[in-house]
Amino acid sequence: MPSRRRRREATVPDEVAPKRSRTQTPSKDTATEFSKKRCLTWFQEYSGPDDDCLGPEGMEKFCEDIGVEPENIVMLSLAFKLNAKRMGFFTAEEWMKGMTELQCDTITKLQNRLDYLRALLSDPTCFKNIYRFAFDFARDKDQRSMDIETAKAMLSLVLGKNWPLFSSFHQFLEQAKYKVINKDQWCNILEFSRAIQSDLSNYDEDGAWPVMLDEFVEWLKDQRGVSGESGMPT
CATH class of the missing domain: 1.10.238.200 (Cullin, PONY binding domain)
Structure with a gap:
């Protein structure tokens, strides 16, 4: 999704992080059950421990970690699933509710849901x-x-x-x-x-x-x- 921060011009790439092979054994990370505590800790890596809103700087780091440019349309699909109200920001409430629905509490789990988020755009x-x-x-x-x-x-x-x-x-x-x-x-x-x-x-x-x-x-x-x-x- 377009960023409100002044940063270098970038095209909207289609690529995301390399996909895991179908024959590859799922990592221990993806096999673990969803944890709200782990999900909140993950959020706080980008917002700070005392802030209930993830802002533009945290968003940039978050996008970098999951391997998706902020301008990629899949980020709009994610914002939709989180029911985010403001471009460039995720509140703790939006994050927890949306990530719980997606059952994502780590980077790897969300990366494994990118194809699903992209598929929403094809429906x-x-x-x-x-x-x-x-x-x-x-x-x-x-x-x-x-x-x-x-x-x-x-x-x-x-x-x-x-x-x-x-x-x-x-x-x-x-x-x-x-x-x-x-x-x-x-x-x-x-x-x-x-x-x-x-x-x-x-x-x-x-x-x-x-x-x-x-x-x-x-x-x-x-x-x-x-x-x-x-x-x-x-």
């Missing part, structure tokens, strides 16, 4: 829930909408690799007047990406899409007209 219903969660997770809590820069980063994370029109939509947002995206717009972007063909052949001008998406279609048609293309986006 249409689960992905829709994670996508909707991402809006409230990433927005400033004193604002009802998400600022456009955060929205572009989050859309790149959740739709960038799976929506053929994402590159065009990103270009549209770059030149559009929008400074924020509200939740209705956010949810409809996902529905639009699933319903409308890349050539816009099934787009209905009388449909109930938000004005933003109607403007995107008009902009995209103009772009294709200028480039002399009528099919796939530029």
